[in-house]
Amino acid sequence: MSWTEERIDTLRKMWNSGLTATQIAEELGGVSRNAVIGKAHRLGLPSRPSPVKSSEAKTAAAAAPAAPVEPKPAPPPKVAAPAPEVVRAPVERAPAPAAPAPVTAEPAAAPVEPRPVPDGPVLRSVGPGGFVRQNPGEQAPPAQPAPPRRLVPAKPSDAIAGKTSLLDLNDKICKWPLGHPGEPDFHFCGDKVNPGFPYCVAHCGHAYQAQLPRRDRRPPPPLPFGGPRVR
DNA sequence: CCCTGATTCGC
């Protein structure tokens, strides 16, 4: 298999969508995940949170132990890649700091308003281990929200005649996956995004849910996730 | 062990 224009394009988009190298390799077929990673590098695609960090960053972080990034004098203008939103995240919902969802009580939690994310270069601080911190107001979007096992609500806008394929993805349309990669009908929501988010308003509602106190939590609302891959 | 991405290096 060779890296045709189209395959490279697919690679780019899948990579930017936060899919793993393994998934990309499976989807493309005929290549190993190593090949995908290697190609991604050669293409200069943005690196992703890797388990392996340079020993450099680690020793540096260790050298300055109890030194939280507080009085940041001049955060190095860490270049924010064109796609600042995609960060691979585990399936499980992380303790979402705040979401644009109405919550009855807000004790001391950071009341973050859905501020418009500037699309210019973003200044970021770098945490221990070299990971790039989110700025206040930013939400770590689960790159892969664990596709719903059954397509529920969101009906792609009528603007989408057929389906939104991987190659149709851009920053303006909802990247919420419907189905699983590799399946014949796998596609993306394709609705127009909730500005500042990778998903449309409806799917943002799925992706970002306010973390309620356990005692107040309704037992079983969350269902649509975790469908076992059928393959 | 499994997974992940990064890097190296022979081709």
Place this chain on the structure above:
DNA sequence: GCGAATCAGG
């Protein structure tokens, strides 16, 4: 340029 082998963290 390519990608298997290897490395190393979670």
